[in-house]
Amino acid sequence: MPSAPTTSSPPRDEPLAAVRRQSGARAVYDLLRARIIDGTLAADARLTEPVLSSQLGVSRTPVREALRLLQAEALVVEQPTGGVRVAPLAVTDLHRVYDVRARLEGLLARDACERARPADVQHLARLVDLMDAVRDHEDEVLRIGAQFHGEIESLADNRWCSELLRQIRGHVDRYRSLSARERVGTTDHVDEHRAVARAIASGDPDAAERSMREHIERSAAMAAKALGEAPPPPPG
Structure with missing residues (x-):
């Protein structure tokens, strides 16, 4: 599967390894939230379950739940055509x-x-x-x-x-x-x-x-x- 530049790997592998060990929605949420806050995931970057699931080495279920939590926090926004993007900086x-x-x-x-x-x-x-x-x-x-x-x-x-x-x-x-x-x-x-x-x-x-x-x-x-x-x- 081709990589997506908007969901690039973190500069260190420790958080990613933690996600793979825990394989839980909370671990995925914590990692994605940190990437949004520090700008690794840029404003308006498109996030998809299949790409994130592949990159993080977890099933789509915890990714889906993590995106739901981020959406509740308004750090990601749902698109009319489906999927979500990182909330803009305005x-x-x-x-x-x-x-x-x-x-x-x-x-x-x-x-x-x-x-x-x-x-x-x-x-x-x-x-x-x-x-x-x-x-x-x-x-x-x-x-x-x-x-x-x-x-x-x-x-x-x-x-x-x-x-x-x-x-x-x-x-x-x-x-x-x-x-x-x-x-x-x-x-x-x-x-x-x-x-x-x-x-x-x-x-x-x-x-x-x-x-x-x-x-x-x-x-x-x-x-x-x-x-x-x-x-x-x-x-x-």
Whole structure:
């Protein structure tokens, strides 16, 4: 069977080997979801059960179930003619997703500020310092940034916000990787995270929420730039 360029093999064989060992829908879902988020499976790439089944070395049943889960998460969309494609990356969707994210994570930062202890504040500061040390490495910046946001979410202990964020996490992560690429080699990402950490350390919930929302709005602007949107004109 001819190979399809839109479903190319991953750069490492460990995830693929795991899928073949488990042969379950969840393993297939996890692998395909990761490929969609990191861009290995490009926006609008066509996905078919026979090709994926052949490439992953599993039957069509777990592939079908995995695609159903991805469709429920809106990471793939069904085509009128049958089959599915990876959901497109669109500036309009980006702004909507990030507006929701800014509101939710702003609330989490507010709650975290009210609950943070000195040890928590120190831990956030250390994460920012570590991010500064690796700011030229996109993958590490993304990893530490996700850890920073996860620590704030844990501190906030707001299960409703956490659940709503979980529902849009895949979409956030797709656009987040675009934003990170625009920031590589700059200190912007570090400066914004440091501002959030300092606002939480100050014990001012309003400042913590504002700093978080400004950080996420800046990330949205960077991702939109990566998608070709012109930056807004300077004020005045």
